[in-house]
Amino acid sequence: MRHKGLIHKLIRLKIPSYLLKFIIDFLSDRKFKVSIGDSLSESGDILCSVPQGSVLGPILFLVYINDIPLADSKHVSYSSLFADDLSTIFVFRKPGRIAATMKKYLESLVAWLYKWRLKINASKCSYIIFAGDGSRNGTRFELFINNERIPYDPNPVFLGITFDEFLNFRVHVEGLAIRARQRLNIIKIFSHKSWNLSHETLKGIYTALIGSLFVYSFFAVARIAETNLDRLQKIQNRALRCIYKLEWTSPTDLIHSMSGHLLVRDRLIEIGKKYLPKAVGYNSNVCLLLAEYLDSISSIRRDGKDTPLCLFHTHE
Numbered sequence: 001m002r003h004k005g006l007i008h009k010l011i012r013l014k015i016p017s018y019l020l021k022f023i024i025d026f027l028s029d030r031k032f033k034v035s036i037g038d039s040l041s042e043s044g045d046i047l048c049s050v051p052q053g054s055v056l057g058p059i060l061f062l063v064y065i066n067d068i069p070l071a072d073s074k075h076v077s078y079s080s081l082f083a084d085d086l087s088t089i090f091v092f093r094k095p096g097r098i099a100a101t102m103k104k105y106l107e108s109l110v111a112w113l114y115k116w117r118l119k120i121n122a123s124k125c126s127y128i129i130f131a132g133d134g135s136r137n138g139t140r141f142e143l144f145i146n147n148e149r150i151p152y153d154p155n156p157v158f159l160g161i162t163f164d165e166f167l168n169f170r171v172h173v174e175g176l177a178i179r180a181r182q183r184l185n186i187i188k189i190f191s192h193k194s195w196n197l198s199h200e201t202l203k204g205i206y207t208a209l210i211g212s213l214f215v216y217s218f219f220a221v222a223r224i225a226e227t228n229l230d231r232l233q234k235i236q237n238r239a240l241r242c243i244y245k246l247e248w249t250s251p252t253d254l255i256h257s258m259s260g261h262l263l264v265r266d267r268l269i270e271i272g273k274k275y276l277p278k279a280v281g282y283n284s285n286v287c288l289l290l291a292e293y294l295d296s297i298s299s300i301r302r303d304g305k306d307t308p309l310c311l312f313h314t315h316e
Contacts, residue, residue: 001064002048002117003027009063026056048117058083064116069108077101087158099141110145122148126156130167161217169220173228176213180235183209184242191242202243203259210239214264218275221268233264 006027010020027050031043050057062083070079071088076098079088088105092098113120122145129139143150155171156163162172187206190197197205214232221229233252240255241248256263262270 001050001061004047005116006060006064009067013063023056023060065118067112069105069112071105073101077105082159085159095139095141102141102143106143106145113146120145122146122150125150126153127151128153128156128163128165130163130165161220167220167223168228169217169224170228172217172220173224173231176217177231177235180210180213180232183213184235184239187239188242191245199243199259203261206236206239206243210235211267215267215271218268218271221265221272229265236261236264 007020007024010023030046030051032046033043034041050060065081065084068081068086070081071077071090072079075091077088077090079086081087090098090102092101109120125145127141127143127150129141131139140152154165162169162175164171186209187202189195190205191202214236237252237255238248240246240259240261241250244255244258246255246258252263255261261267
């Protein structure tokens with residue numbers, strides 16, 4: 001990012017003059033050299049980027065990209081920006097109409113990148129089409145950034161969650177199970193009598209190492225098949241049996257009554273009920289999408305069928 005452009009944006013944000021001067025001094029008079037083998041170039045002025053590893057670096061970068069174009073059209077498109085991860089959701093029934101909307105948005109994004117001297121690697125971008133009933137199977141869009149094709153990815157990872165075309169999160173659960181089983185070995189080691197750790201300490205270790213993996217995916221619980229949830233439940237059962245030194249055949253009800261732990265599914269629903277109402281209160285596009293969803297629940301449920309977020313919605 002260009003220093004002049006960054007200073008321009010800081011001025012536009014009306015930050016105090018003493019902070020502006022400090023940042024200008026922080027960025028100024030920095031030089032670089034290039035070393036190739038035994039040869040060393042003359043020094044040059046650094047006019048772009050920020051010092052790597054600095055505390056201010058990430059903050060200044062966020063300031064620089066804060067005005068990146070975001071799609072915001074009710075019932076049509078929503079964008080979410082988290083650090084340097086940009087996700088845009090387009091809602092459509094007819095592929096032809098939404099394709100034009102997506103291309104128009106990408107054109108505005110490319111124009112913004114060119115204006116502020118930034119580059120985006122199309123090969124590191126991706127798009128996916130969600131269709132729970134399979135009605136969009138085979139549909140593809142021709143999307144480009146700087147004449148580079150954006151690849152289709154059936155399993156993109158966004159903020160640590162692996163998505164899939166049918167939003168059943170099967171691939172994500174498979175990854176969770178692998179990671180959780182690896183960490184289960186740590187629980188087995190610490191549960192050995194030679195460590196002499198209390199049940200409460202061991203439960204704390206379980207919550208930090210394995211439980212945290214599960215609850216991070218709470219919002220997907222209604223879309224995860226019972227067979228996949230059962231895979232996670234078995235890992236929790238094994239961990240609790242280790243902690244309380246129970247037989248492998250001991251009943252699940254006994255394990256959870258002794259430990260006070262909820263079943264995985266119940267725990268995910270509990271977290272959702274606490275989090276979702278707070279999330280909807282924030283003024284972000286994705287949360288506005290959730291709010292629209294909840295407002296329409298009464299009409300969606302007219303046939304008596306629950307929708308995924310109904311698990312977290314408390315009716316008054």
